[in-house]
Amino acid sequence: MSEHYDLIVIGSGEGGKYLAWTLAGQGQKVVVVERRWIGGSCPNTNCLPSKNEIWSAETAHSVRHSAQMGIGVESMTVDMRRVVERKREMVRGLIDMHLDLFRSSGAELAMGHAQLTGPRRVRVELNDGGRRDLTAEKIVLNLGTSAEIPAVPGLAEAMPMTHVEILELDALPRHLLIIGAGYVGLELGQAYRRFGAEVTLLETGSQIASREDADVSGELRRLLEAEGIIIHTGVNIRSVRGRSGDAVEVSVANEDAEWSIGASHILVAAGRRPNTRGIGLEEAGVALTPRGMIAVDERLETTTPGIWAIGECAGSPAFTHASLDDFRIIRDNLAGGNRSTRDRLMPYCLFTDPPLGRTGLTETEAKALGHDVRVAKLPMARVLRSRTTGRRDGFMKAIIGPDDRLLGFAMLGAEGGEVMAAVHVAMLAGLPYTAIRDAIIAHPTNAEGLNALFSAVPRA
């Protein structure tokens, strides 16, 4: 016997759970099938747990440097068990919050592994035993991604950590070797350095934070190296010996040399692979892209009518706020609207210290698109707020088009993510840069630096 629903959501990630709560709240019969993480990866293993532990690391850094502020601290310890427990307390609270939202919206949550058995049919192997066969008018796939483990000889056998395991590690690694200097590697690498570990970052690309302009990436590298992080870019990892958590020996090479690095732990932070294998997508007529993502159109519709995909598995930018916006698109289109993913302005924040807030195009991207750009830069040391806090590292950078429109903004500096949001909203509103240049901004905030930044835009 199969049970019929208006909507089945597979995976309880950001966009899927919001769609479930919204449609259930409108009286539709909705079930979300989740195999492990209630609320998806953001509250359980990804954004919020990482930012929680990164905050502990920032606290350690502040205490270590408190004498500069005139505050004496006799001695300091880093208790990784307490760091991890604080994170677990937060996650427990978030799960309770999600369960309340399922209850109050009327959306059902079924814990188990879902598999498509036809275009509108789903089989669930329940986590506590048994099986359910479900049918639905609409199916939404919000499957997420998992850490990619590069095919390096000996790496899988070394049992490296991913972000999931390192955020549960309640002892400090002696020497953490990180494969990949992207978001995960940079954020967690700095955090573990501040907890007190030796940290080495290995990156195949020619720079860290590969999608950023060279000046942004270069300044971030300088700041991380000043904290004692060893960074190798342009390297290939040839092989790994030993076991992470015990001792490992990693053989690396660049154009000129080959050498080996010993470490105690390995963290793999080398990108993501979609959770799309072996769950009946092809049998249900849902096509995949060559990278294994679910092929969707601009309305997030798959190749099978009645099936949509949301978030990272659909190839949307790998951010929680992108998954949330995917929900808005499907919600509005189901109500007769015509929204699409085209030309979305997708901001993001890299949670290093100082953080990097970014929106729009980089200078490199703008030039590659043929824009005739003007660039303004302002060192954070020129922002008066930084004189009060001592947080003077980094700079702001704006990319301006010939018609005075804002094409992009980057701020590597204290509160970069928060200041970026102001520029992001101005871009959404289509304001010329002169509107921010001439705006009254509260003194002394970091955002006040925007006045000076936009006053430095060269004449067209």
Ligand SMILES: Cc1cc2nc3c(=O)[nH]c(=O)nc-3n(C[C@H](O)[C@H](O)[C@H](O)COP(=O)(O)OP(=O)(O)OC[C@H]3O[C@@H](n4cnc5c(N)ncnc54)[C@H](O)[C@@H]3O)c2cc1C
């Ligand atoms: C360490 C780390 C830190 C990050 N920090 C940030 C950040 O600060 N800000 C930000 O915007 N983004 C961040 N991200 C990215 C962000 O976490 C994701 O882009 C976001 O969670 C969106 O995920 P999603 O909606 O695509 O799916 P997810 O939230 O991953 O949900 C997919 C769900 O589907 C379930 N599932 C999969 N297959 C099945 C199946 N067959 N049956 C049942 N259930 C299934 C999974 O268990 C999972 O719960 C971070 C990522 C990492 C790895």
Ligand SMILES: NC(=O)c1ccc[n+]([C@@H]2O[C@H](COP(=O)([O-])OP(=O)(O)OC[C@H]3O[C@@H](n4cnc5c(N)ncnc54)[C@H](O)[C@@H]3O)[C@@H](O)[C@H]2O)c1
């Ligand atoms: N603050 C945030 O918003 C945040 C934080 C963490 C993650 N995320 C999201 O999660 C996604 C995944 O993060 P990530 O750090 O795993 O991926 P990433 O794509 O950001 O970085 C992976 C890096 O690993 C390198 N790499 C790949 N294979 C390698 C190898 N064999 N040896 C050495 N280097 C190798 C790549 O060149 C790349 O620079 C990001 O793209 C981002 O969208 C966001």
